[in-house]
Amino acid sequence: MRILQLPEIRAVLEYPAIIERMRDALIAYSHGECDTPMPMHLAIAPANAEVHMKSSYRRGGRYFALKIAATFPGKGSSGMMLLSSADNGEPVAFLADSGHLTDVRTAAVxxxxxxxxxxxxxxxxxxxxxxxxxxxxxxxxxxxxxxxxxxxxxxxxxxxxxxxxxxxxxxxxxxxxxxxxxxxxxxxxxxxxxxxxxxxxxxxxxxxxxxxxxxxxxxxxxxxxxxxxxxxxxxxxxxxxxxxxxxxxxxxxxxxxxxxxxxxxxxxxxxxxxxxxxxxxxxxxxxxxxxxxxxxxxxxxxx
Known part of the structure; x- marks a missing residue:
């Protein structure tokens, strides 16, 4: 399994290309080509924080993804993405992005x-x-x-x-x-x-x-x-x-x-x-x- 830390992730991001990827993703979603469950939300009441969990698989694709993103007031965002093989379920990449990719893809959309x-x-x-x-x-x-x-x-x-x-x-x-x-x-x-x-x-x-x-x-x-x-x-x-x-x-x-x-x-x-x-x-x-x-x-x- 490949582990990508935030500096490595930042180094490969090109905003115009991500905009196009998001266009492709949203078209695939609206065409019904993806299995994308409703998000799971977890409230961490003592910290007034929230955790979101999302996942998706594009039918016929090579991978499926699971994302956990958390927001704690005053402490910024945290999170990770796990990319796994659609052939055998084995994780292929752990993206320790600290929530950055969630912020990037949102702005790109x-x-x-x-x-x-x-x-x-x-x-x-x-x-x-x-x-x-x-x-x-x-x-x-x-x-x-x-x-x-x-x-x-x-x-x-x-x-x-x-x-x-x-x-x-x-x-x-x-x-x-x-x-x-x-x-x-x-x-x-x-x-x-x-x-x-x-x-x-x-x-x-x-x-x-x-x-x-x-x-x-x-x-x-x-x-x-x-x-x-x-x-x-x-x-x-x-x-x-x-x-x-x-x-x-x-x-x-x-x-x-x-x-x-x-x-x-x-x-x-x-x-x-x-x-x-x-x-x-x-x-x-x-x-x-x-x-x-x-x-x-x-x-x-x-x-």
């Missing part, structure tokens, strides 16, 4: 959606100040020329830390911090939300016509970043998985809208933007098939 929607925005708004926020900025910058990034976070010190990090990473991009989420919506029409919020941070009245929101934070029951009226007023609703988002994503708060949800994999093959001036929302819960595809990518590249 958000960037993919922006690209598939044909977004040409010059300013990206981000709610959240963690590793996910930094990767959302970095990977969106791979697919569009960003003149500015607007950040909001609950803790001003963390928001400023995030701003400094992004300014160093993207020196030609103006990075600014604002005081509230509504100000982000006033400054840009391309927004990514990456928090663990359980109360809406954005409301329908905050948004400009033509705004797109990638909501990546809600991945378990009770989480919510967007007021449900945003989903009801949106002209287009996308989701990585209907069945997961209905239970775990923003759509758990607007189940009456499920009938018009289009999965990302479906949209990639048959894009249909119903109203260019309308609001579009993509709901992300994270799929085991994404973990399978990025684990395969790292293992192949490290050979």
């Amino acid at each position: 958000a960037a993919l959606v922006a690209r598939e929607l044909g977004r040409r925005d010059r300013v990206l708004g981000i709610l959240g100040t963690g590793i996910q926020a930094r990767l959302l900025a970095a990977i969106h910058a791979e697919i569009m020329e960003l003149a500015g990034i607007v950040i909001w976070g609950r803790t001003p010190e963390r928001a400023e830390d995030c701003r400094r990090d992004l300014q160093e990473l993207l020196p030609d991009t103006e990075i600014s911090v604002v005081a509230d989420p509504a100000e982000v919506a006033r400054r840009t029409r391309l927004i990514a939300t990456a928090t663990a919020a359980r109360q809406p941070m954005l409301r329908a009245g905050d948004l400009q016509p033509g705004t797109h929101i990638s909501a990546v934070g809600s991945d378990s029951p009770g989480k919510q970043e967007l007021d449900a009226d945003i989903l009801r007023r949106a002209s287009q609703l996308l989701a990585d998985s209907r069945r997961q988002c209905e239970k775990l994503g923003e759509l758990q708060h607007a189940p009456d809208q499920m009938g018009r949800v289009v999965e990302i994999g479906e949209f990639c093959l048959a894009p249909t933007l119903e109203d260019s001036a309308g609001i579009t929302v993509c709901d992300f819960t994270g799929l085991g098939v994404e973990d399978l595809y990025i684990a395969e990518y790292c293992y192949e590249r490290a050979q």
Whole structure:
């Protein structure tokens, strides 16, 4: 069994290639080519922490994957992926990624959606100040020329830390911090939300016509970043998985809208933007098939 530590994993990551892998993964998922069980969630109450376990197998593929990712407040993310042979079940690779691959593939899917929607925005708004926020900025910058990034976070010190990090990473991009989420919506029409919020941070009245929101934070029951009226007023609703988002994503708060949800994999093959001036929302819960595809990518590249 090959053991890949985080430095080795980082060394093989190429964001444009990962975006394409995620596109392939989501198309395979929506085509029903993968066995991808619902995620398992484990709450570690004393630490106010959560652990997610996901898995997937692409029928006819060489491997299956199991991923464990944990988030402990104040201690960052941790996690691992195990890639095993579909022939005999033997593990072939242990990826000690500390949760990094989960963050990368999530940001890559958000960037993919922006690209598939044909977004040409010059300013990206981000709610959240963690590793996910930094990767959302970095990977969106791979697919569009960003003149500015607007950040909001609950803790001003963390928001400023995030701003400094992004300014160093993207020196030609103006990075600014604002005081509230509504100000982000006033400054840009391309927004990514990456928090663990359980109360809406954005409301329908905050948004400009033509705004797109990638909501990546809600991945378990009770989480919510967007007021449900945003989903009801949106002209287009996308989701990585209907069945997961209905239970775990923003759509758990607007189940009456499920009938018009289009999965990302479906949209990639048959894009249909119903109203260019309308609001579009993509709901992300994270799929085991994404973990399978990025684990395969790292293992192949490290050979």
